[in-house]
Amino acid sequence: MFEATEDLAGFRQDLRRFVRQHLPDELRQSVRQGQQPTREQQTRWHELLAAQGLLVPHWPAKWGGRGWSVPQQMIYDEEMALGDAPELNSVTFDMIGPVLARYGNPEQQQRFLPAIASGRQWWCQGYSEPNAGSDLASVATRAERDGDDYVINGAKIWTSYAQYADWIFALVRTDREVKPQAGISFVLIDMKAPGITVRPIVGIHGWVVFNEVFFDNVRTPVTLRVGEENQGWTLAKSLLEFERLKLARIGENKRRMARAREVGLTRTRGGRRVADLPWFRERFAELHARLIALEANAGRFVARQAAGEKLGAEVSMLKMRGSRLIQLWEELTVDALGAEAMPLAQDWLLGTPGAAPRDALAGTASSRRFLGRGYTIAGGSSEIQHNILAKQVLGL
Amino acid sequence: MTTDTEEQQMLIDSARRWGERACTPAERARVSAHPVGCPPERWTKLAELGWLGVALPEADGGLGAGLPEISLLAEQLGRALAVEPYVPSVALASELLAEVATGALRGDWLPALASGERRLAWMAWEPDGAATLGVPAASAQADGDGWRLNGDKGLMPGAGGADALLVTARLAGDGDRLGLFLVQADAAGVELQSTPLYDGRHAARLRLTDAPARLLRDGAAADLLALLQRALDRAVVAHGAETLGTAQGALDITLDYLRTRKQFGRVLGQNQVLQHRLVDLYVEQQEARALCLAAAADPSPRLVAALGVRVAEVARHAWEEGIQLHGAIGMTEEYALGEYVRRLALAADLYGNAADHQERLAQLALETHA
Numbered sequence: 001m002f003e004a005t006e007d008l009a010g011f012r013q014d015l016r017r018f019v020r021q022h023l024p025d026e027l028r029q030s031v032r033q034g035q036q037p038t039r040e041q042q043t044r045w046h047e048l049l050a051a052q053g054l055l056v057p058h059w060p061a062k063w064g065g066r067g068w069s070v071p072q073q074m075i076y077d078e079e080m081a082l083g084d085a086p087e088l089n090s091v092t093f094d095m096i097g098p099v100l101a102r103y104g105n106p107e108q109q110q111r112f113l114p115a116i117a118s119g120r121q122w123w124c125q126g127y128s129e130p131n132a133g134s135d136l137a138s139v140a141t142r143a144e145r146d147g148d149d150y151v152i153n154g155a156k157i158w159t160s161y162a163q164y165a166d167w168i169f170a171l172v173r174t175d176r177e178v179k180p181q182a183g184i185s186f187v188l189i190d191m192k193a194p195g196i197t198v199r200p201i202v203g204i205h206g207w208v209v210f211n212e213v214f215f216d217n218v219r220t221p222v223t224l225r226v227g228e229e230n231q232g233w234t235l236a237k238s239l240l241e242f243e244r245l246k247l248a249r250i251g252e253n254k255r256r257m258a259r260a261r262e263v264g265l266t267r268t269r270g271g272r273r274v275a276d277l278p279w280f281r282e283r284f285a286e287l288h289a290r291l292i293a294l295e296a297n298a299g300r301f302v303a304r305q306a307a308g309e310k311l312g313a314e315v316s317m318l319k320m321r322g323s324r325l326i327q328l329w330e331e332l333t334v335d336a337l338g339a340e341a342m343p344l345a346q347d348w349l350l351g352t353p354g355a356a357p358r359d360a361l362a363g364t365a366s367s368r369r370f371l372g373r374g375y376t377i378a379g380g381s382s383e384i385q386h387n388i389l390a391k392q393v394l395g396l
Numbered sequence: 397m398t399t400d401t402e403e404q405q406m407l408i409d410s411a412r413r414w415g416e417r418a419c420t421p422a423e424r425a426r427v428s429a430h431p432v433g434c435p436p437e438r439w440t441k442l443a444e445l446g447w448l449g450v451a452l453p454e455a456d457g458g459l460g461a462g463l464p465e466i467s468l469l470a471e472q473l474g475r476a477l478a479v480e481p482y483v484p485s486v487a488l489a490s491e492l493l494a495e496v497a498t499g500a501l502r503g504d505w506l507p508a509l510a511s512g513e514r515r516l517a518w519m520a521w522e523p524d525g526a527a528t529l530g531v532p533a534a535s536a537q538a539d540g541d542g543w544r545l546n547g548d549k550g551l552m553p554g555a556g557g558a559d560a561l562l563v564t565a566r567l568a569g570d571g572d573r574l575g576l577f578l579v580q581a582d583a584a585g586v587e588l589q590s591t592p593l594y595d596g597r598h599a600a601r602l603r604l605t606d607a608p609a610r611l612l613r614d615g616a617a618a619d620l621l622a623l624l625q626r627a628l629d630r631a632v633v634a635h636g637a638e639t640l641g642t643a644q645g646a647l648d649i650t651l652d653y654l655r656t657r658k659q660f661g662r663v664l665g666q667n668q669v670l671q672h673r674l675v676d677l678y679v680e681q682q683e684a685r686a687l688c689l690a691a692a693a694d695p696s697p698r699l700v701a702a703l704g705v706r707v708a709e710v711a712r713h714a715w716e717e718g719i720q721l722h723g724a725i726g727m728t729e730e731y732a733l734g735e736y737v738r739r740l741a742l743a744a745d746l747y748g749n750a751a752d753h754q755e756r757l758a759q760l761a762l763e764t765h766a
Contacts, residue, residue, distance in 0.1 A: 289705035390671035
């Protein structure tokens with residue numbers, strides 16, 4: 001069991017050592033080289049973390065968590081990213097877990113929380129639909145009562161890792177007569193239920209992250225509704241609260257900065273080291289300054305929250321800035337690599353047996369740059385974040 | 397802000413009140429019209445409030461606070477568009493003297509600086525227009541117990557009217573050794589040429605011709621420049637705070653205008669394209685302010701360089717967008733935005749420009765092994 005010391009600097013060192021010692025080499029290599037982790041690889045890492053009390057340390061102790069402070073959580077995220085650990089599925093560990101711990105009934109909690117905390121259960125999020133992207137209130141997937149069940153018909157899209165998931169939590173329409181936000185419920189559905197079809201969507205980055213999920217007369221018991229019927233909208237919004245500070249993505253930005261730096265120090269252009277070229281230095285410093293500012297800003301929010309202050313809509317700025325910065329690092333890296341980043345590497349990305357290993361920096365840089373575009377779209381696009389800040393903070 | 401202590405909040409409040417009362421447009425015009433942009437009775441008032449010696453040790457007549465307090469004051473002064481040279485006189489010059497002065501010199505100078513009786517300038521720049529530290533062209537010749545200096549120094553805000561000047565010079569015939577000197581402004585051979593700047597403040601150039609000087613500190617160029625850089629870094633933070641205060645003022649005016657001005661039958665601020673641009677200004681200022689607080693608590697090269705980069709960018713963005721979002725009214729002398737615009741436009745180049753700070757940050761990140 002990993003012991004968390006009070007002193008944050010020591011805590012950081014201990015975590016760094018832990019990742020170095022316990023993350024299996026094969027997995028670290030895979031992440032470094034930009035391969036999409038398989039479900040088996042992820043589960044192996046989850047179990048390793050769970051055994052040390054490190055899979056859900058931010059959960060309440062009652063459910064296997066350790067009630068870590070926000071600063072501890074931020075350091076944890078950062079060290080995991082810097083150590084090239086596979087990114088933990090936030091839908092499972094940061095969304096549905098905390099939601100069930102707070103809003104689930106005792107049966108739901110008993111049934112799901114220990115399974116999630118063990119690292120063996122994977123969830124996906126059924127929010128977006130073909131006609132409801134950022135505008136979630138127009139959810140059209142229907143759930144009709146039939147005895148003790150809901151019968152669900154419709155389709156969800158952009159469902160990340162549905163192909164890995166055991167369960168899905170979904171927003172479904174349970175009342176069509178009221179105004180859009182008022183007729184939505186939040187239900188849990190077994191992905192093995194008859195009538196569910198998953199169609200993977202290959203991304204321009206080569207990974208298979210997105211899916212379309214079709215529901216054809218899928219039954220789920222009414223007892224698996226979280227919260228009251230038609231109150232799903234409030235729940236859906238509260239779920240975003242759990243991860244707002246993490247969305248600054250400090251660790252992921254630092255990991256990308258380290259990669260851009262390594263490219264600069266190891267590549268040459270016209271006989272000169274890339275890190276000595278004026279354009280690279282200027283852009284690198286520009287992004288570095290932005291990252292330092294983002295980190296200071298996130299630190300201020302963390303301190304305010306730790307002091308017991310309730311944070312308002314202004315937290316949206318962290319996601320807005322952190323997600324954009326990820327893209328700018330990826331662009332710098334690709335520009336610095338030039339032609340080296342261009343050859344297609346899809347077989348390698350997906351771990352096709354026999355695929356030739358690619359260079360850790362160059363081989364998948366193009367894939368990463370395209371993957372990076374998702375950050376400013378998912379979880380409330382940057383434009384939605386702008387709207388929120390304009391209305392709720394600037395009062396426009 | 398929950399991170400401010402009670403004492404800090406009192407400083408902020410008093411600076412805000414002073415700004416509202418004493419920095420009206422008419423008062424600012426009067427201060428700008430003063431020959432060196434710093435009327436003595438107003439400077440004395442700042443001393444009475446405790447601000448001139450806020451970071452000087454209590455034993456030297458100061459309040460014994462530090463860079464965070466200087467920065468909080470500078471932010472409020474920037475917000476109020478105060479004309480007085482608070483950052484160059486207090487954060488740059490007095491702080492450097494406090495660091496190097498020993499013995500009787502401390503008693504001679506520091507209490508007088510804190511009381512506003514005397515004012516100091518550090519002529520940190522070479523005459524080529526760069527606002528970075530380098531090996532000086534000026535030279536120093538030993539002369540009995542003292543020294544004689546020859547050479548020019550570049551334009552420094554707030555230097556006009558200073559009672560004495562801090563300058564560096566190469567020690568003649570002594571390899572790469574440099575000296576930091578104190579020069580009385582009224583001594584023979586000291587020519588301090590003051591000029592009004594575009595933003596209503598004043599600055600001065602210096603020419604030294606066999607000027608008598610007192611050596612405060614000497615050392616190998618690299619060592620002395622490192623000491624001076626640490627002192628300059630503290631001023632970069634204070635200047636950043638002041639500039640962010642001004643940028644916030646410009647944004648507030650712009651927000652007010654877009655909340656009230658109507659075009660095509662509705663207020664401008666209802667247009668999404670304008671909303672998003674205002675949000676960008678707001679967010680980058682919030683970020684930069686968080687960075688400024690961090691740098692004031694720990695003025696490490698990395699944080700200071702990052703702050704320099706961000707402040708230059710935020711300042712430029714605030715004034716350019718301020719004008720564009722207002723339209724033609726934003727370009728007029730009579731409208732309130734103009735003064736903010738000119739202050740911000742100059743501020744971005746005052747203590748190192750964006751490229752200077754970027755190059756420093758690049759060196760820190762790409763040359764050292766992290």
